[in-house]
Amino acid sequence: xxxxxxxxxxxxxxxxxxxxxxxxxxxxxxxxxxxxxxxxxxxxxxxxxxxxxxxxxxxxxxxxxxxxxxxxxxxxxxxxxxxxxxxxxxxxxxxxxxxxxxxxxxxxxxxxxxxxxxxxxxxxxxxxxxxxxxxxxxxxxxxxxxxxxxxxxxxxxxxxxxxxxxxxxxxxxxxxxxxxxxxxxxxxxxxxxxxxxxxxxxxxxxxxxxxxxxxxxxxxxxxxxxxxxxxxxxxxxxxxxxxxxxxxxxxxxxxxxxxxxxxxxxxxxxxxxxxxxxxxxxxxxxxxxxxxxxxxxxxxxxxxxxxxxxxxxxxxxxxxxxxxxxxxxxxxxxxxxxxxxxxxxxxxxxxxxxxxxxxxxxxxxxxxxxxxxxxxxxxxxxxxxxxxxxxxxxxxxxxxxxxxxxxxxxxxxxxxxxxxxxxxxxxxxxxxxxxxxxxxxxxxxxxxxxxxxxxxxxxxxxxxxxxxxxxxxxxxxxxxxxxxxxxxx
Amino acid sequence: xxxxxxxxxxxxxxxxxxxxxxxxxxxxxxxxxxxxxxxxxxxxxxxxxxxxxxxxxxxxxxxxxxxxxxxxxxxxxxxxxxxxxxxxxxxxxxxxxxxxxxxxxxxxxxxxxxxxxxxxxxxxxxxxxxxxxxxxxxxxxxxxxxxxxxxxxxxxxxxxxxxxxxxxxxxxxxxxxxxxxxxxxxxxxxxxxxxxxxxxxxxxxxxxxxxxxxxxxxxxxxxxxxxxxxxxxxxxxxxxxxxxxxxxxxxxxxxxxxxxxxxxxxxxxxxxxxxxxxxxxxxxxxxxxxxxxxxxxxxxxxxxxxxxxxxxxxxxxxxxxxxxxxxxxxxxxxxxxxxxxxxxxxxxxxxxxxxxxxxxxxxxxxxxxxxxxxxxxxxxxxxxxxxxxxxxxxxxxxxxxxxxxxxxxxxxxxxxxxxxxxxxxxxxxxxxxxxxxxxxxxxxxxxxxxxxxxxxxxxxxxxxxxxxxxxxxxxxxxxxxxxxxxxxxxxxxxxxxx
Numbered sequence: 001x002x003x004x005x006x007x008x009x010x011x012x013x014x015x016x017x018x019x020x021x022x023x024x025x026x027x028x029x030x031x032x033x034x035x036x037x038x039x040x041x042x043x044x045x046x047x048x049x050x051x052x053x054x055x056x057x058x059x060x061x062x063x064x065x066x067x068x069x070x071x072x073x074x075x076x077x078x079x080x081x082x083x084x085x086x087x088x089x090x091x092x093x094x095x096x097x098x099x100x101x102x103x104x105x106x107x108x109x110x111x112x113x114x115x116x117x118x119x120x121x122x123x124x125x126x127x128x129x130x131x132x133x134x135x136x137x138x139x140x141x142x143x144x145x146x147x148x149x150x151x152x153x154x155x156x157x158x159x160x161x162x163x164x165x166x167x168x169x170x171x172x173x174x175x176x177x178x179x180x181x182x183x184x185x186x187x188x189x190x191x192x193x194x195x196x197x198x199x200x201x202x203x204x205x206x207x208x209x210x211x212x213x214x215x216x217x218x219x220x221x222x223x224x225x226x227x228x229x230x231x232x233x234x235x236x237x238x239x240x241x242x243x244x245x246x247x248x249x250x251x252x253x254x255x256x257x258x259x260x261x262x263x264x265x266x267x268x269x270x271x272x273x274x275x276x277x278x279x280x281x282x283x284x285x286x287x288x289x290x291x292x293x294x295x296x297x298x299x300x301x302x303x304x305x306x307x308x309x310x311x312x313x314x315x316x317x318x319x320x321x322x323x324x325x326x327x328x329x330x331x332x333x334x335x336x337x338x339x340x341x342x343x344x345x346x347x348x349x350x351x352x353x354x355x356x357x358x359x360x361x362x363x364x365x366x367x368x369x370x371x372x373x374x375x376x377x378x379x380x381x382x383x384x385x386x387x388x389x390x391x392x393x394x395x396x397x398x399x400x401x402x403x404x405x406x407x408x409x410x411x412x413x414x415x416x417x418x419x420x421x422x423x424x425x426x427x428x429x430x431x432x433x434x435x436x437x438x439x440x441x442x443x444x445x446x447x448x449x450x451x452x453x454x455x456x457x458x459x460x461x462x463x464x465x466x467x468x469x470x471x472x473x474x475x476x477x478x479x480x481x482x483x484x485x486x487x488x489x
Numbered sequence: 490x491x492x493x494x495x496x497x498x499x500x501x502x503x504x505x506x507x508x509x510x511x512x513x514x515x516x517x518x519x520x521x522x523x524x525x526x527x528x529x530x531x532x533x534x535x536x537x538x539x540x541x542x543x544x545x546x547x548x549x550x551x552x553x554x555x556x557x558x559x560x561x562x563x564x565x566x567x568x569x570x571x572x573x574x575x576x577x578x579x580x581x582x583x584x585x586x587x588x589x590x591x592x593x594x595x596x597x598x599x600x601x602x603x604x605x606x607x608x609x610x611x612x613x614x615x616x617x618x619x620x621x622x623x624x625x626x627x628x629x630x631x632x633x634x635x636x637x638x639x640x641x642x643x644x645x646x647x648x649x650x651x652x653x654x655x656x657x658x659x660x661x662x663x664x665x666x667x668x669x670x671x672x673x674x675x676x677x678x679x680x681x682x683x684x685x686x687x688x689x690x691x692x693x694x695x696x697x698x699x700x701x702x703x704x705x706x707x708x709x710x711x712x713x714x715x716x717x718x719x720x721x722x723x724x725x726x727x728x729x730x731x732x733x734x735x736x737x738x739x740x741x742x743x744x745x746x747x748x749x750x751x752x753x754x755x756x757x758x759x760x761x762x763x764x765x766x767x768x769x770x771x772x773x774x775x776x777x778x779x780x781x782x783x784x785x786x787x788x789x790x791x792x793x794x795x796x797x798x799x800x801x802x803x804x805x806x807x808x809x810x811x812x813x814x815x816x817x818x819x820x821x822x823x824x825x826x827x828x829x830x831x832x833x834x835x836x837x838x839x840x841x842x843x844x845x846x847x848x849x850x851x852x853x854x855x856x857x858x859x860x861x862x863x864x865x866x867x868x869x870x871x872x873x874x875x876x877x878x879x880x881x882x883x884x885x886x887x888x889x890x891x892x893x894x895x896x897x898x899x900x901x902x903x904x905x906x907x908x909x910x911x912x913x914x915x916x917x918x919x920x921x922x923x924x925x926x927x928x929x930x931x932x933x934x935x936x937x938x939x940x941x942x943x944x945x946x947x948x949x950x951x952x953x954x955x956x957x958x959x960x961x962x963x964x965x966x967x968x969x970x971x972x973x974x975x976x977x978x979x980x981x982x983x984x985x986x987x
Contacts, residue, residue: 332558369643372597379512386633391662392626398557401670405559408674416670420663427659434636435651440643470562473555 005046013118020110028110029096043085072127075481095239115142128187140166158231165228172215179208193262219252223283233302238353246342273320280313281418288425326409333402340395343465344387350458351377368439373447376455383462385430390423395468497564503533508606530582537578563619573616583952588731590948607634657721665708685758712745716778723797730841738834772812778805783913818894827973828883835872838953846945848936857930862944868957873918883963
């Protein structure tokens with residue numbers, strides 16, 4: 001049962017990618033609706049099964065590790081599967097009404113969208129380093145294609161830049177994989193972890209880990225390797241930006257986090273952990289500062305992603321050689337940050353898209369006085385902003401609180417500066433947008449209200465991100481579920 | 490779970506629901522919106538009244554559930570909560586009535602009343618919060634929901650004031666969060682509890698507890714407008730009058746002061762805080778703020794700005810009262826939570842009436858206003874005399890109780906502070922009253938407007954008259970068990986066993 005569900009999550013998107021490739025934009029949209037319904041249902045079913053029975057590991061096609069494709073699902077993976085289904089469904093539905101069907105190249109949105117979804121599910125469910133690589137490539141290539149969908153030369157330039165960064169990242173990752181394979185003759189993550197536990201022969205593989213983390217950090221746009229992200233996320237069409245910021249960067253981060261949690265203890269070092277945390281902290285400040293200075297609305301949101309990604313990297317110092325309780329808090333904080341940022345950022349990009357559509361300009365100052373028209377999307381934008389600032393009762397706050405507690409418990413008080421200062425900085429750039437919307441002496445007298453269906457989608461996402469803070473406990477209890485049949489098979 | 494447990498939730502939901510309905514109503518549906526507003530306000534007042542009755546009989550209402558690992562969301566109605574909840578529920582009703590009249594014919598009313606309701610919901614949450622974490626949740630929600638009200642007019646001046654406001658309050662919030670997280674780090678989730686949690690702490694906790702106390706007070710002190718953290722308050726007076734009333738009397742500054750009360754009483758415990766020597770420092774700052782605020786008020790020529798500095802001064806009475814650390818002094822401080830509220834709300838209502846009816850903003854334009862607007866001027870005069878501390882008005886009760894408390898606590902210097910402050914109050918209020926009543930009108934009113942058959946719109950006239958009546962009654966009937974003072978004595982009997 002579980003196996004079928006997992007296989008469904010991987011193969012339905014691939015099948016739909018091919019199907020929509022054959023259809024035009026409008027027919028592709030209808031086909032996609034059906035696909036989204038299937039994917040959401042299957043994701044929910046898998047979630048229900050894991051909640052009931054715990055996680056599973058499964059060799060696909062009868063081949064055992066290290067050769068075959070090994071699938072695994074635990075509480076964390078299924079949470080991300082469900083998150084993906086939610087955000088992808090929202091962005092897909094929004095895109096169907098948002099993108100101009102008469103532009104020829106928009107028909108390629110659907111196949112790329114489905115390849116992206118397939119890649120994400122491979123990353124959440126894969127268990128060996130090579131499969132994760134395949135998933136990663138699938139994600140990167142379709143993401144680059146989606147950015148290029150913008151059409152203008154600027155979009156192509158951004159896409160090309162993105163492609164370069166993604167390829168370099170993949171290369172570094174692949175090198176690391178090769179080094180591991182040479183040392184242990186295995187690609188299975190749990191296999192390598194247990195081999196490392198038995199003897200200390202893997203001394204040389206510390207370098208492999210560093211290589212892989214470098215590649216993944218580049219793909220996650222960790223400061224100072226973030227330069228490719230703002231142009232790509234800023235120029236892409238809004239539903240694409242939502243997918244990219246909410247999910248794509250999380251894919252590579254998820255792999256980095258899993259590598260660290262399984263191999264970090266034997267192969268990592270204090271310096272490496274602190275360095276990653278430090279870069280994360282600098283990302284928070286640099287991204288926030290840049291967001292404050294951008295003139296274009298979507299660039300503000302894009303730089304905000306750079307900042308928000310920075311928080312995630314606090315996971316590394318807070319789980320290296322710390323007490324179990326503190327490490328657990330840091331992991332919970334990371335999970336909540338991933339979820340709440342995904343929901344809030346998707347809500348923000350989608351509502352920013354609506355606002356840009358309404359006022360016909362992408363500048364922040366063009367929003368002068370729009371709150372006069374009570375735009376629903378401004379409200380969604382604002383709610384999502386509350387989560388990014390990390391104010392209660394949002395998911396962003398719950399994550400920040402747990403990071404605070406973990407920092408205090410491990411005595412690494414310097415992260416408090418990042419957590420509290422970063423929150424204030426995000427408040428500054430979010431309030432800049434609010435402030436513009438309250439200006440009264442502007443002379444705009446008309447306002448184009450987008451269709452309600454376009455406005456309701458970001459609102460739902462923003463409300464979910466808000467509610468996550470109130471529901472953090474049950475969400476985290478699902479995340480904590482491990483394998484029903486014990487570690488490994 | 491009984492319905493009693495849900496009463497706090499209902500009280501919170503009334504204004505939240507009102508906010509959601511108002512946001513979805515179209516801008517033109519003015520009557521429907523007013524109806525929703527008033528029904529919600531009355532309903533909330535009834536619910537709070539029901540809870541007050543229950544708490545008086547010794548019942549406690551509450552609900553809690555886990556939110557984040559290690560942290561509970563707690564709503565609880567105890568005597569202290571009811572003091573603030575009663576204050577905010579009754580003044581919300583009057584402020585709503587006033588705001589409906591005040592904003593007649595102005596744009597963006599839907600947005601205004603939506604955030605207005607959210608703001609009151611936050612205040613209710615602050616009152617009912619059962620631990621620091623829940624308190625913080627609503628405290629930040631209050632910050633966010635008041636911002637749109639402060640910048641409501643959308644002028645450059647309003648936007649600048651909004652920025653100042655948000656920088657101060659969010660930074661204060663971050664500092665507060667830091668303190669709460671530290672406290673949580675070494676002692677876990679602490680529900681508010683009479684007597685506090687650190688009555689028998691180990692000596693090595695003393696230093697960190699002192700540090701955390703300073704951080705918490707610094708965070709809360711921003712909203713409570715303790716000098717030097719008060720800078721936002723005079724700037725924020727550009728907001729519409731009902732918002733100023735809300736900021737100064739009901740919600741924002743009170744949230745800060747109430748937070749300090751909770752921390753001192755129910756986290757640290759009055760005795761522990763005193764033993765740690767923390768109250769001395771707090772008393773010194775409060776005393777300085779009282780004098781400083783009054784002195785600055787003297788030199789303001791803008792009426793609302795003068796009132797704003799007066800708020801800076803008056804809120805610190807509450808804090809100074811706590812520091813007297815005796816049952817009488819504490820009662821004096823707590824009762825000022827209500828008394829300052831009722832006096833200041835009256836003053837701001839009146840200032841709003843002068844501004845809306847006659848276009849008066851500066852004090853030197855007030856000459857002869859008493860004859861043109863007698864009702865408003867009587868209310869203003871009563872409130873001003875209350876502030877000065879003339880018997881038998883509410884302000885006198887505060888000062889008298891605090892004075893006796895100071896003597897009982899052996900802190901005689903507080904009497905000097907009270908006297909100096911009262912003299913300064915007289916010095917900045919009496920000239921205003923002199924202009925209103927005894928000067929002849931020199932020039933035409935800056936911007937006069939005929940409004941209904943009274944001196945101004947009935948929506949604007951009744952609220953200050955009612956609050957003025959209340960401040961007289963609070964003074965005259967101070968010894969009755971249902972007066973603010975009576976209720977505060979009940980709180981003190983339950984909270985403080987000195």
